[in-house]
Amino acid sequence: MTPTRTVRDIRSRPSGGADGLERAREVAATVVDPELPMLTLADLGVLRDVETTGDGTVVVSITPTYSGCPAMATMRDDLVRRLQEEGYDDVRVRVALHPAWTTDWITPEGRAALAEAGISPPGTRSPAGPTPVPLTLGPTRRAVRCVRCGSADVELTSEFGSTACKAMYRCRACLEPFDHVKEI
Structure with a gap:
């Protein structure tokens, strides 16, 4: 064999x-x-x-x-x-379920392609390595910028965007809506 x-x-x-x-x-x-x-x-x-x-x-x-x-x-x-x-x-x-997928595995080229397509790429996860996921009862805080004008003055409009792995945001500066890939 x-x-x-x-x-x-x-x-x-x-x-x-x-x-x-x-x-x-x-x-x-x-x-x-x-x-x-x-x-x-x-x-x-x-x-x-x-x-x-x-x-x-x-x-x-x-x-x-x-x-x-x-x-x-x-x-x-x-x-x-x-x-x-x-x-x-x-x-x-x-x-393959182990290790679990993370948005940290998206390549730099993939992140650039998301932004070019008008989808906000995920940020990096805060803790490095296998750590417990903290339970927070308040709204999810993300560092998100508008993919069209670059403004950080954005608001979450829905925790679920066009797919369950994306959240929907709206830019307060240019008023454009956009998806953001959630950090996992």
């Missing part, structure tokens, strides 16, 4: 070469998020691993942005379809 070969860090591993594993990684890294189509799954940090088994099966691991994310089925289907279009007949998608 041929040993399993693995790509461990999708975002920083160099691309290129004729190797089937590298090509599978490159293809998987082009699949876009169905709710944030300006981001690839790699830029969103959802694409965690691509490996090939001895029998040629491509196994892709993805992590949901939050429990119950409705986009997971579409992500899976899109990954399978794209890889099969590129000649990989046997493709499996595995959901």
Whole structure:
């Protein structure tokens, strides 16, 4: 039996070469998020691993942005379809729940793409590392700036924007509404 070969860090591993594993990684890294189509799954940090088994099966691991994310089925289907279009007949998608996804995994390119699309990218989480999530009973405080004019004079209009992972804000300076990706 041929040993399993693995790509461990999708975002920083160099691309290129004729190797089937590298090509599978490159293809998987082009699949876009169905709710944030300006981001690839790699830029969103959802694409965690691509490996090939001895029998040629491509196994892709993805992590949901939050429990119950409705986009997971579409992500899976899109990954399978794209890889099969590129000649990989046997493709499996595995959901990896540990460690849990965090907005810190969004790449700098992904954050720039969000802002360019008019969506406020998340800030960094305050504590580094695995720490308990503090329970606060008051309103969520975020450092949010308007993606159109840059003003920090913004107000939360809804804790839920166009998707559950985004909050809706309005800029008091230019009066434009915009989504903000919640820090997780």
